[in-house]
Amino acid sequence: MAALGNLRGRALSFVIGVVCALGFTLQGYDQAVANGLLTLDTFVKTFPEIDTIHTTGAQKEHNSTIQGTTVAIYEVGCAFGALSCSFIGDKLGRRKTIFLAGCIVIVGVIIQATPFALAQLIVGRVITGLGVGAFTATIPMYVSESVKAEGRGKMVLLEGFFAIGGVALASWLEFGMYYVKNNSANWRFPIAFQSFFALIVTSCILFLPESPRWLVRQDRMEDAAKTLARLEDTDGDSEAVALGLETIQQSLQDDHGSERSHNPFAFNDTRNFHRTMVAIGVNVIAQMTGINIITFYSDTIFETDLGYSGTTARIISGCLQIWQFLCAGLAVLLIDRFGRRRLLISAAFGMAVCQAGLAGLSSDLSNKSAASASLLFYFLGFFCFPIGLFLVPFMYAAEIAPLQTRAKVAAMSAGANWLFNFLLAEVTPVGFDNLGYKYYIIYACISAGGCVIFYFFCPETKGRSLEEIDEIFLQSKNAFDPVRIANEMPFHTDALATVEEKATKQHAEIV
Template sequence: MGILNVQGESLQRMIAVLGAVAFLIQGYNQSVMNGFTTLPSFIAAIPEVDTANTTGAQASHNSLILGLVVAIFELGSAIGALSCLVIGDRLGRPRTMLVAGCICVVGVIIQTSTYSLAQILVGRIVTGVGIGMYTGTVPMYVSETASAQKRGQLVLVEGVFALSGLAVASWVNFGMFHTTGPVSWRFPIALQLVFLAIILSLTPWLPESPRYLIKKGRNEEAIAIMARLMGLSETDEVVTKEITIIQSALARDAGHREKHSANPFSMNENRHLHRLLLAAGGTMMTQLSGINVIAGYSTSIFEGTLGYSGSDARIFSACLQIALALGGLTAIFLVDRVGRRPMMIFSLFSMVIAQSAVAGLTSHMTASTGKGAVFFYFFAEYFLPIGMFIMPFMYGSEIAPLSIRHIVASTTAVSSWLFNFMVAEVTLVAFDNIGWKYNIVYAVTSAVGCVVIYLFYPETRGRSLEEIDEIFLQSKSIFDPVRVAKKLPVGFDVLDTIENSTKEASHRAEVA
């Protein structure tokens, strides 16, 4: 088959694009519910979520139920990402993706055939489990198969597709808004099966990660796939050196076993706990910027808070998702030029501005201030994904050592989904109780995020995964990685450094 002959950068791009389709489904799922929670046909099937035709205590109760229907997808995704801790390293990268796709199909079918609150909840959580497995696997898989020079661009393709999924869902919802009956919401849910069919038909042909194969002792397979990824022969010295570097880095980490090297919570020379907290903190900061308040509830905000008609609200909401996708596209062109740190800080600072502005404008609602709030919603939707959408997922996989990379990648995704769940669950209640002050919360958390990234997150642009290992190995405190990253030149001889550090460790052991 032709796909088996693809190699070099073409193979790296194929892996990245197919993984990105999985993220398109993620974005689609996060946005699709936004468009039909106020539709009469949806409310007729699930009356427990009716907040448009109820008042008082009943409306508050229904808001909680509606929040649960929206947010339980994130809870399922957290469970799916968590499951990668157990199955991710047993099945490998492509097979985990295959299982994830099958689970998503089951969840989508349950949602499409929904006739009760319990059924939609089960369908949302099952679909979430599959999506969570994708988010816990794909960024790590793409990072491990991409070259250091192209890694940032290839991983961020996932962000463009995820954000495009949000936009596709919004425009499908807008189109179906003008139809009548259950088809107006059943069709948008079922449409995901088209994307899932693409993934499930092509995933079995994807090569395994060579780093995973080396970790499992399958060196001959790793050499063959590494050569294919580089577009070189298996005997080429560049391939041989790359394989040797990965083997040496893994062996050095294995040499720390007496200090619980395999434990992700250990504070050994390889700084496992330190790296785990940085990885989980990145995705947490994305959710605590409040971006998904806009993405998930924009239709309700435009209709309820800002007073637009149902049709206009859906048009604005769909246009917001286009702004998100454009921001993700911009990131691809900047990530390997500007770097990770500046882009993450820039995006979070943009959220400080946007959330503060929306709070001020909506505190005294008029027609003019409502229009101003809409502008800053678009401002936030464009600038946040430039540095804080897929970037934290990629960063978590970049800084993780190979021995626990699947654990760190899974934890990164779990952190994202749990905080996403929290935000989705409290948003409607928070708006009902504190209104515009809710935006101030996210302005403050975004400002804190800027400071944290500046102090603790080292730059990884242009470095191999083994070079990034060395940054943490040479660090002695949580403040060191930023300084060490600035000191170490990009492209230094990792193998020579590993050999020297191994000799020094052996000498210290002999002296002791």
């Protein structure tokens, strides 16, 4: 581990991205792990209160409500874990917050993997969620503040790639454990396995440098200079580092010059309220496109609604996750080529088409051909969502927030993402029971509305430094201005991207 402390330049940025991405593996893994457990005989025998496979009528309806709560309570823990970062994020710093979150995850996984009563399982899911929620609120912000502008999108989307890899890993691991009959290891081991990722993150994160922007805000200028020097692989006394520190300090002074700049809901020159609402709104819309209907309940849908066997349902779910994993890899390549705005709009439009198609084909489940054809739209949904709606909202919230309120805005945005994730997991079993195919129409309409909102209110941030993004909002007079200003504003050199070029040019002018 000591070798991590000697890394510099691109190698350091890469390791920061990978370690943080392993943290997001937990986000995907724990979201999906419950899906394959709900229909296991050993699982429902241990927790008969959530059995919807061997029950009918009023009992099934009652159990489906408890099942939805058990699955969704994890999201509540995540929401509170994310929101807690608005209080502790700036006090502890990015690294220590991530370390603390990893320790909480480990405790939660131990409790979650060893229960013999539903209450213990629920408590374990909540505690695990607290840690994972803190990961999602802090990691994108830490990466965004620590890597260069031209590679920021790729590094953050790498987290999405790993997270969906976690979903795929959970699906196929559970498929293999499905053949371990009459032994609770077939559900305990998949739950326990996720602690492996938390152990790696907690073992490595404190050997990596703190965010230079957080250090500047804490007035730890010497430490910030050392960190910038490591990230740029240059000397701490170089003009490049000095110019980088000056740029970050200037951004902080601009924030300090605005009234109530520490309040994320302030109506001030830096447009805190506007930026907070956009950050939260993007995350809410991403969840309300309804993709996690499939993530949480695909095995149940395929078995009970489409009539597939347990084996076939799990194979289809596993293939969906591999497909989504590949699409998440494509997103890493597209994010800095096409930008955040285009991917958000395109993904929301695709989800609208997907949900509308599922509504139509699921309207007559007695028609087995139409029901089977609905698989096409499941695959379409798992193409669109990772491209523009999985990690982009987390990253976008961290990018558009002012430095003074970034931890609070990132925490609230991640919290909103998890709360609506909880809403989706909670109401889906009841929604299908009461609305059937019409349940999909709700999410088709929300996705279509998301396209419009993204088009009018989300400026492009691709290739811009965090200080340049500040300037976009500083120049805005109303909610519609940022998109126009982002399109018209010339690109400036990023203080953390090619700072050496700026220093060289400045030196040449002096000479």
